Amino acid sequence: MDRRQMTLMLSDKEMTLLDQLAERRGMSKTALVRQALRLYQSVTERIESGEKVFVERPSTKEKTELMVL
């Protein structure tokens, strides 16, 4: 697969978050951004096709709708 390079401008806060998440999930920053993009595509397509995306709290079964866009 062809790979292209781009420069990403992030604030200190965003950069810190990227560092922390990459560390927590055991991935490089590039890999993390790629996975974030994948998740965002999946959520966006589901919502656009009329589905709803929820987060469920296992203890109470309480559901919160995930709003994107």
Place this chain on the structure above:
Amino acid sequence: MKLLFSNDWLLKTIPTDPDDEPEAGGTIDPSVHEAQMHSENTAVIGERNVVQLRIALGTLVRQLRLKEGLSIVELAERADVSEDELRLVEHDPHYTARPRLIFQLSEYFQVQLVKLSQMSGTTHAVNRVLYNEAVRYAARSDDVSALTDEERQALDAFVSMLNERAEM
């Protein structure tokens, strides 16, 4: 991406693998594809027809069970399925049976899985002959707790039709 293995490694390791190639994924529900396979004999049916098929399925399961003299509880245990689901299949034509239940019942009663799947209404593409025979069979059978001789004959005829190897 780059492959992390060499051809030397493949030549060394392939002979040590089990003889047959592995497979992964896939589902236990072949009905959709099976229906597509024989499209010339297949019709796409509506919700009302699906309900008729499920009535026939419920009748079939109940009569096969009665023929063996089993209660719902006993059949559930022997076919390793849930009682509740079995009750729904026998009595609620709006209930869509899960593939596993249909699979277990087809194994237990030795009836072709493809046809039971079509009767369960998981697919709306159904073999025409099967549809007609199923509806006719259900119409001939009363919902009573014991089988009459006539009902037993209709049941046997329907089951042997289900197990024919004809193009279905």
Place this chain on the structure above:
Amino acid sequence: MKEHVGSVVLLDRTSGEPVAADVFRELDDKNFQDIETLWRPMLQRRRAEFPSWEAAGGANAQDSHWEWVDKAKEAERIMGRDTFAVECDGETQGLMLIDVAYARLPAQRGRELTYIELLAAAPWNRTKFLSTPRYKGVGRVLVSTAISLSVDLGFNGRIGLHSLPQSTMWYQGAGFTDVEFDTEKEMRYFEMSESDAAAFVGLKRSTL
């Protein structure tokens, strides 16, 4: 776009000699044509000989209903989905469909992994399908390719899959952990840890 990932070898089952083969990422029309004109008729003919789906397992003919073409086309536009083909003699010898999922083994639970959604060798390479199957090694090449992809994506070699009943021995032998019976899929779920994956492709874990 179809991409050549690497040159590999398979073993000719009759002569025992190595045969050059290639691994490609993303299927093209030639693969679709092979599926429709070579794989599907063989699978259907074989499948039709069995009264039930379960009995078809005895001859490796359970996947006649898999819709490779639809799934491969869908994969082209969805991030995280990938398809791979092993080719040799100008024919598709094996196929694999990949997704991203989350690990279930306690040591790596919740981490991303490369999930093998579908994996199959061409019908003519299966021993229970033909009395004289053609090539051996398609499964090993595809599983090792999945590990390579996992490393490339930053998942350190973690891979997972649901095994068809007749293949569980193969995966156990390869070093997968039999994690659980997945009641939703009604198949056993297998996973490889980072170190098992490294061991499988013959590398030290630190080099992944």
